[in-house]
Amino acid sequence: MHFLTARQLDYVTVREAKGIGTQFAQWLNITGGTKLVFRLLEIEKQIQDLDNKLEQYVSHLPDHGPESDDVSDEMSERLDSLIAEFNKLMSRCKVYPRLIDLDFWQEGFRFRWDLVRAPRKALKRSPRRPKRETCDDLDALFDIVRLAQFGYLSRLKKCPCGEWFYDRMPFKQFCSGKCRQKMFSQSEKFRAHRREYMRRYYRLKVSGVVK
Numbered sequence: 001m002h003f004l005t006a007r008q009l010d011y012v013t014v015r016e017a018k019g020i021g022t023q024f025a026q027w028l029n030i031t032g033g034t035k036l037v038f039r040l041l042e043i044e045k046q047i048q049d050l051d052n053k054l055e056q057y058v059s060h061l062p063d064h065g066p067e068s069d070d071v072s073d074e075m076s077e078r079l080d081s082l083i084a085e086f087n088k089l090m091s092r093c094k095v096y097p098r099l100i101d102l103d104f105w106q107e108g109f110r111f112r113w114d115l116v117r118a119p120r121k122a123l124k125r126s127p128r129r130p131k132r133e134t135c136d137d138l139d140a141l142f143d144i145v146r147l148a149q150f151g152y153l154s155r156l157k158k159c160p161c162g163e164w165f166y167d168r169m170p171f172k173q174f175c176s177g178k179c180r181q182k183m184f185s186q187s188e189k190f191r192a193h194r195r196e197y198m199r200r201y202y203r204l205k206v207s208g209v210v211k
Helices: 014-031 035-059 070-091 137-150 177-185 188-207
Strands: 003-005 095-101 109-115 156-158 164-166
Touching: 014 137, 014 156, 014 164, 035 070, 035 137, 109 137
Parallel strands: 003 109
Antiparallel strands: 095 109, 156 164
16 A cells, blocks of 8 residues: 655745745635634744844844843743744644545545644635645644745735735735736825826827827
C-alpha cells in the first residue's frame, strides 16, 4: 500500500508561499473566515510590528551601556505576552490523522489531518477546483503557520474593496489593476485633477481652439 502525507508543516519556497497565500485568500473570500483565524492574523501582525520596533530600539542603545532598559524590557514583556496568546489559541486546535482513500482521482491512500472539535468551513466545490485542492479552516490554520515560518504572512492583505489577496510584492495595496483604477477615480486627488482638466478644456473651447 502506498501512503502520502499531506499538510506537512515544513518551510516553503517563494513559489509555494504564493500558492499557499492565494489559496488562503480564496478561503477567506468564500467562507468569510472565522474569529479564530482573524485573531491569529491580528496577533501575528502585532508580533511582527513589535519585534521590528524592539530590534530597532535595541540597535540604538549605547554600546557601553546595558543591553536593555525599562523601555525595551516592557516591549519584550509585551512580545512574550502576544506569543503566549498566539500559542494558547493554536493549542485549542486539536487534530488527529485519518486515513482516506484517494478514489479514482489519484492512486493510493493518504493521511488527512482533521480537527477534533471545531466548526469547519470548506470551500464550495467547483469543476475548476479539484477535490485535492479543497481548503477548510484547518488548512487555513496550517497556512498561517507555514507562511509565518517563512515571513510571508504579512503579504496576505485585504483590499479596500473588501477582497483578500496574496501580494507577491510587499507594497501592493489592491487586489487587481481594475480595483486600483476604481479606487483612484474616487479619490480626492483624482477629482481635483479632473476639475482642473475640465476648466482648461472649457477655456480652450470658449477661445475656439477646440470645438
